[in-house]
Amino acid sequence: MRKENYIRKSVVSGCVQILMLSLMSFFLFKEMPNIWLIELAAVEIIIVITGIKKYLWKTGKKSNIIALLIIYVIFWCVLLSVLYRPGQTLAEYSYGGDWGEYKEIVSELLAGASAFGASADLAHNMRLSEFLLNRNNYLLSALYYGGWAGAGFVIVLLVLFLAATRKLLGKHAKYNYNYLVYTAAWWGLAIRVIVGIFYSFGLLAMPIALPFAGTIGIYMDxxxxxxxxxxxxxxxxxxxxxxxxxxxxDLYESDHVEISEAEYGEGQGLPYLVQVRSGEAAYECIAEEEPQFNVLVLMLFAKNENWLLILKKDDETGRWNDADDEEIRRSVRYKVMSDNCPECMEVFNE
Incomplete structure (x- = not known):
């Protein structure tokens, strides 16, 4: 849609493809418990929002984007309503069993847990022991055997795990061609951590397992x-x-610089490696001319980053000044990054 400048045909085609993919995923999970479809809907809506933020939000018409997003959310609500049975409560629909019984047992565990270590009162509760034995919930097990200190330790580990996995996406994650796939993977883990903690304590009737809990969870996570x-x-x-x-x-205490003529490439008119000087401060840079924009581009490797100086020459003084045209600066940066980017990288002219 973005490449075709949001013409009606491309917008309709893109929306239909997204809806068809969502419909296919719905039928694929239709025979599973309802919570699987609820989790699927949440992830897909988040990914659509992420895609909109990456590709459309800055350049598209925001009112139309919001309207299409609302339609997509309604579309998923209609699909989920197909599985609703008359007389069901929302808790029964999402939990798929007796939510009151689960809350009652968890309330007993919360009330009887000690601050540190296993509680003597809970140790004789056979109903609670059988309940924990039949569930892959290590947070409740930590509360049972280690008290609130054990449960708190597990929650801290889960939060740290979520923060660490978020860092794996990378500082410039939006430039990755597979950004939406990797974001979906992270949000899948995030939902398991956030919703899983609330479900474990009986605060949310959505039986989503914590990360790496159960055989299926280990495979998926x-x-x-x-x-x-x-x-x-x-x-x-x-x-x-x-x-x-x-x-x-950003580099010098001046608005202009001089470039050492001694480092110019022979017969080429421009240097490959140049020395850029202003007063006593000097940096060595890789230089490249951009005749299309009538500027000189200097790449400086500093502070573990690639810095671009985009300069124009003052013919009267022979000094180099910053190119002031923002459109030229954006275009030059886009061209330089496009020429040097790896296959996994997607460059935007922004």
Whole structure:
């Protein structure tokens, strides 16, 4: 849609494809418990919002984008309503069983748990022991055997795990071609952590397992974590290709610089490696001329980043000043990054 400048045909085609993919995923999970479809709907809506933020929000018409997003949410609500049976409460629909019984048992556990270690009162509660035995919930098990200190420790570990996996997406994650796939993997883990904690304590009737709880959870979360490690590897390559647009004032205490003529390439009219000087301060840069924009582009490797100086020459003084045209600066930065980016990187002219 973005590449075709949001013409009606491309917008309709894109929306229909998204709806058809969502419909296919709905039928694929239709025979599973309702909570699987609720989780699927949440992830897909989040991914659509993420895609809109990446590709459409800055350049598209915001009122139309919001309207289409609302339609998509309504579409999922209609699909989920197909599985609703008359007389069901929302808790019964999402939990799929007796939610009152679950809350009652969890309330007993919360009330009887000690601050540290196992509670003597809970140790003789056979009903509670059988309940925990039949569930892959290590948070409740930590509360039962380690008290509130044990449960708090598990929650802290889960929060740290979520923060660490978010870092795996990378500092410049939006430039990754597979950004939506990796974001879906992270949000799958995030929903398991956030909703799983509330469900464990009986605060939310959505039986979503905590990360790596149960056989299916181990398989799914291992795949999600593998995708995030792929994102981290690709992120390192992308970080090395990101160019920061900087001004002379970011490097020198002046608005102009001089470029050493001694380093110019013979017969080429422009240097490959030049020395940029202002007063006593000097940096060595890789230079490239952009005749299309009548500017000289200097790449400086500083502070573990690639800095771009985009300069124009003052014919009267022979000094170089910043190119002031913002459109030219954006276009030059886009061209330089496009010429040097890895295959996994997607560059935007912004």
């Amino acid at each position: 291992t795949m999600a974590l593998g995708l995030l490690f792929c994102s981290a590897v690709e992120g390192r390559r992308i970080n090395a290709s990101i160019c920061k647009d900087c001004r002379i004032r």
